[in-house]
Amino acid sequence: MVADPLRILDCSPITDGAAAVILAPLDLAKKISKKPVVKIIGSGHATDTIALHSRKDLTEIKSTERAAKIAYEMASKSPDEIHLAEVHDCFTIAEICVIEALGFAEKGKGGPATEHGMTTLGGKIPVNTSGGLKSKGHPVGATGVAQAIEITKQLRGEAGERQVKNAKVGLTQNMGGSGGSSLVHIMEVV
Amino acid sequence: MSSPRYWRGIPQRYRLEAGKCRKCGKIYFPPRLICDECKSREFEKVNLPKEGKILTYTIIRVAPSQCTDQAPYAMGIVELSAGSTGKDGVKILSQIADCDFDKLEIGMPVRIEFRKIYQEGEAGIICYGYKCVPV
Numbered sequence: 537m538v539a540d541p542l543r544i545l546d547c548s549p550i551t552d553g554a555a556a557v558i559l560a561p562l563d564l565a566k567k568i569s570k571k572p573v574v575k576i577i578g579s580g581h582a583t584d585t586i587a588l589h590s591r592k593d594l595t596e597i598k599s600t601e602r603a604a605k606i607a608y609e610m611a612s613k614s615p616d617e618i619h620l621a622e623v624h625d626c627f628t629i630a631e632i633c634v635i636e637a638l639g640f641a642e643k644g645k646g647g648p649a650t651e652h653g654m655t656t657l658g659g660k661i662p663v664n665t666s667g668g669l670k671s672k673g674h675p676v677g678a679t680g681v682a683q684a685i686e687i688t689k690q691l692r693g694e695a696g697e698r699q700v701k702n703a704k705v706g707l708t709q710n711m712g713g714s715g716g717s718s719l720v721h722i723m724e725v726v
Numbered sequence: 727m728s729s730p731r732y733w734r735g736i737p738q739r740y741r742l743e744a745g746k747c748r749k750c751g752k753i754y755f756p757p758r759l760i761c762d763e764c765k766s767r768e769f770e771k772v773n774l775p776k777e778g779k780i781l782t783y784t785i786i787r788v789a790p791s792q793c794t795d796q797a798p799y800a801m802g803i804v805e806l807s808a809g810s811t812g813k814d815g816v817k818i819l820s821q822i823a824d825c826d827f828d829k830l831e832i833g834m835p836v837r838i839e840f841r842k843i844y845q846e847g848e849a850g851i852i853c854y855g856y857k858c859v860p861v
């Protein structure tokens with residue numbers, strides 16, 4: 537037990553790791569890339585108080601909710617149109633709160649939805665096919681870019697055994713300060 | 727946390743000094759420079775009441791380095807009574823000391839007491855602050 541009710545496997549291990557992507561204007565990217573190009577179609581950033589005791593509701597991650605709203609609007613997409621997502625599951629409960637904030641599950645339903653397979657490979661919205669922070673490891677500075685890499689692999693159809701069928705649109709959600717700051721990106725293969 | 731940085735927080739840590747927005751009345755603990763509700767920059771100092779109830783809690787079993795000798799211990803978010811501030815629902819994060827873990831529950835009344843928080847560095851400088859104890 538780490539802090540009731542979180543046990544050690546509920547917590548992501550802080551690990552070493554590195555991640556990198558190449559960003560380029562779309563026409564240039566098409567020219568230099570031999571692989572399908574993935575375009576960022578939505579991007580949102582929002583903040584909340586860092587102190588948990590200053591938040592109105594401990595079970596909501598408002599910064600993710602706001603960042604997602606901005607990203608969905610920019611991309612002209614709704615949660616139903618996202619084929620897979622990589623989210624910041626620093627702890628088991630974080631993923632549950634995040635999938636609710638992203639609109640994949642109703643508030644209070646993220647836990648049961650996960651239990652019933654909504655977020656598994658082949659589920660309605662596969663979440664963290666990479667393993668996420670908990671199973672892949674959490675190299676704090678590299679985690680966010682690693683999410684973008686997993687989505688890129690999936691959208692290019694290069695994810696091998698964990699490939700999500702017909703994945704065309706993916707989402708990443710990263711956060712810091714227990715949800716004090718959140719970033720949401722939506723990507724599409726072009 | 728270095729001692730000078732800790733000491734700058736003494737008005738809050740020793741006396742529970744909070745900032746109350748002069749315009750909209752929202753209370754911030756610790757105090758802030760700008761009100762996130764109405765963006766006002768004018769605050770008056772208020773002392774938070776010393777009693778409240780447990781809103782939620784956990785038992786820390788793997789503690790940060792400064793507190794390993796105290797583990798396991800209870801931490802909770804405590805909702806303070808209105809008292810002289812005239813505002814309900816100001817919340818603080820605090821250790822819940824002198825308690826039986828099995829008897830802790832949400833809604834339990836607690837009192838805030840002046841306590842030793844931890845000892846720091848090789849010199850063992852003592853940092854004081856507040857902890858909650860069940861009434």
Ligand SMILES: [Zn+2]
Binds near residue numbers: 750752766
């Ligand atoms: Zn105000």
